Amino acid sequence: MEGIRSVRSRPFLRSLGPRNRLPQGTQGLWSDVLEAERQALRSCLARVSTYGRQLLTLRYEESLPLSQLAERVGRTEEAVHKALVRVRAALGKCVDLSVRASEGAK
Amino acid sequence: MSHDPERIETLLARHSAEIASDDELRELADLIAAEPLAARRFAELAWQEFCLIDELQRQPAPVAPTDGVARHRSARLPRTPIRLRFPSWVGAVLAAGLALYLGLFLSAPRQRASAPPAELAQVTEIAAGEDNGAVLAQISHDGVTMPLTVGTRLAPGDRLEATRSRIQLRYPGEGTELSVQPGSILGCASDAVGKVVTIERGRVVATVAKQPSGSTMRFRTASAEALVVGTRLAVSIGTDGARLDVQEGLVRFRTLAGEAATDDAGLAVAAGTSALLPPSAARPQLLPIQAMPLTIWRAASENRSANTSDNLSWELIDEHGAPAFLRLAGQADPQERYAWFSVQFPAQDWSLATGLQLRIRGQGNGNTWTVEIDDGQPVEHFVQRFVDDQAAWRDVYLPFNAFVRRSASYQHRDAPDDGLGLARMSGYSLITEARASHLDIAAAYAVIH
Numbered sequence: 231m232e233g234i235r236s237v238r239s240r241p242f243l244r245s246l247g248p249r250n251r252l253p254q255g256t257q258g259l260w261s262d263v264l265e266a267e268r269q270a271l272r273s274c275l276a277r278v279s280t281y282g283r284q285l286l287t288l289r290y291e292e293s294l295p296l297s298q299l300a301e302r303v304g305r306t307e308e309a310v311h312k313a314l315v316r317v318r319a320a321l322g323k324c325v326d327l328s329v330r331a332s333e334g335a336k
Numbered sequence: 337m338s339h340d341p342e343r344i345e346t347l348l349a350r351h352s353a354e355i356a357s358d359d360e361l362r363e364l365a366d367l368i369a370a371e372p373l374a375a376r377r378f379a380e381l382a383w384q385e386f387c388l389i390d391e392l393q394r395q396p397a398p399v400a401p402t403d404g405v406a407r408h409r410s411a412r413l414p415r416t417p418i419r420l421r422f423p424s425w426v427g428a429v430l431a432a433g434l435a436l437y438l439g440l441f442l443s444a445p446r447q448r449a450s451a452p453p454a455e456l457a458q459v460t461e462i463a464a465g466e467d468n469g470a471v472l473a474q475i476s477h478d479g480v481t482m483p484l485t486v487g488t489r490l491a492p493g494d495r496l497e498a499t500r501s502r503i504q505l506r507y508p509g510e511g512t513e514l515s516v517q518p519g520s521i522l523g524c525a526s527d528a529v530g531k532v533v534t535i536e537r538g539r540v541v542a543t544v545a546k547q548p549s550g551s552t553m554r555f556r557t558a559s560a561e562a563l564v565v566g567t568r569l570a571v572s573i574g575t576d577g578a579r580l581d582v583q584e585g586l587v588r589f590r591t592l593a594g595e596a597a598t599d600d601a602g603l604a605v606a607a608g609t610s611a612l613l614p615p616s617a618a619r620p621q622l623l624p625i626q627a628m629p630l631t632i633w634r635a636a637s638e639n640r641s642a643n644t645s646d647n648l649s650w651e652l653i654d655e656h657g658a659p660a661f662l663r664l665a666g667q668a669d670p671q672e673r674y675a676w677f678s679v680q681f682p683a684q685d686w687s688l689a690t691g692l693q694l695r696i697r698g699q700g701n702g703n704t705w706t707v708e709i710d711d712g713q714p715v716e717h718f719v720q721r722f723v724d725d726q727a728a729w730r731d732v733y734l735p736f737n738a739f740v741r742r743s744a745s746y747q748h749r750d751a752p753d754d755g756l757g758l759a760r761m762s763g764y765s766l767i768t769e770a771r772a773s774h775l776d777i778a779a780a781y782a783v784i785h
Contacts, residue, residue: 271387290385291392296353307355315349322384323480331475331488 270328274321282317289314344374348381456531457514457524459488461504472501492525498538507531511545512553532556539572544585556592560613560620563588563602577614580605589613589620606689606782648675648773661697661778667771675773679780680763683713689782691735692764697776698724703768705775707734708742710763714750717742719767724775733783 278286281303288294288302300310347364350356356364367374462473462484473484476495484496484503496503496516503516505524512531516522520538524531530551533540536558544553544564555562555571560578562571567585571578580589582605589611590602603620605611613620644650648666666675692709703724708717718739722732739756741747764780 267387268391271391275391286388287392290388296355311349311353311355314353318352318381318384319478320480321388322380323477324482325384326491327475327477327480327482327488327494330491331482331485 266329266332267325270325270332271321273328274324277324278317278321282313282320285310285314285317341373344371344377348374348377352381352385456490456492456526457505457507457512458490459484459486459503460506460513461502462486463502463504473498473503490524493523495521495523495536497521507545511543513543515541517541530554535571535573537573539570541570543568559592559615561590561592561602562605563590577612577617578620579610579612580620581610582606591617591619604689604783606686609781609783644677645675648677648768650677653776661776664766664773664775664777666768666773674767674769676765676767678763678765680710683760683762684782686736686758686761686782689736689758691733691783692780693783694732694734694780695729695778696732697729697778698726699774700725700727701770701772701774703770703773706767706769708765708767709739709756709761710765711757712752712754712760713762714748714752715762716748716751716753716756717746718756729776729778 275283275286284303285299288299289296294302296307296311300307303310305313344364344367347356347360347367350360351364364374364378368378369375474481474497475484475488475490476482476497477491477493490496490505498516498518498520500518502518505514505516506512514533517539520540521536522538522540523534523536525534526532530547531553533542533554534556540555542555542564544567547553547564553564555564555569557571557573557578560580562569562580564585564587567582567587569585569587570581572581573579580587587605588602589605591613603611611620644664645666648664651663651665652660653663654660664677692707694707701724704721705724706719706721708719710717719742720734720739722734736756736758741753741756761782766775766777768775
């Protein structure tokens, strides 16, 4: 149990962060990639629908489990689960397009 | 062993939502250990989740004040880490998979899955449109649409729309360029055979650099496919069907059955030639070589680019609803040894074609016609004969290797004797020695058989 908790926890993911683990000379490159993704995510989050944004906020800002999340928005767990999957897939594609556009413009 | 990508996505989604059963978690762990795709997708989703948490919690949204003081939601609500039910060994496997993926990511940060293959095109120009502020062009992928910007590298599955502007694309590392005309929609991809450009609507003008050995670039519409090794061409979709115009080189043009090409090798379309696949037609058809019959015949009386001997008349039959054709008719008097019809045009390169094809309707009278073609400058004449043995429309194919040089008395005095070159062809003639001659011609073009 402890293992997977650590995989999904912020400290673990942060610990994988470049600044701690990267070989000498590659930190700048990582920072560029990271920053580009952050910028892209920010602009893509602004394009998410109100309902999608609400789901993301409840799930990832307030860390609500799916059952409570479904209760809060008045939908079934299954419906909320599917909606979250769709929103995250769309976000991933949007980030990909944005990062490619910004990389190409450099 | 390969697993269904859909199953992997389902398991990952259920894991992410914390609704996966123990059996599903074990299955997922096994997949991550065994399948690079699963490990990669797991790491991508974990990374996205991390970024989402970080972004949403780093920039908290303001909430309505409840006690007269505006506060941030993050300051008001306690955060509980997302808890997952997993045996410890599963966690270790997942951690190893994630670390492995991130290790690869860090060692080659530009080769990530999100990076497009190097061979796909990059946007180099978006011509200014007339309406300031309007979206000139946009790019979409699986329903997500964004304005297109110069520098964007296309990836498989992208759909490009030149809404109000011409878009210029270039393939990095080679000279291949596409000019996407306003109103066009296309997608780019690549596979084992080579690059693929799929045109949904509009017109794309392309300059294709010589492709790597064994590689063929393909331009596809819903019904047709143009295969290119290296050339200049244009593919467009209009009410009359999918049309291919080849300016340089050689392109193979064939029909598509759904997404797949048919077994038919297609039509080889040489430089200066156009082909059309009409809607619901089984095969594309060649259009006359540029500057050959129809335009030449219509303009002949003005610019003298086509001519006949005095004893042979010619008439353009262009009735509404029927393909136009040229009718040659003559009565050679006893003093005339022959009658002729001749067309001249600016030099064309036929070097990739294998023969001359005439679409004709004779009278089946057994008359022999001599076809003369003009090579180079000064012109060197070569001839080949065919017999009028059918009173119906048909295609007569005259292979270039069966043409023979005319005798010296018929050649220009400065004409070289260096064989049929085909690189600078400037005309052709039809000659008959029969006293009564009659022949209808609908088209003449250089083709590959």
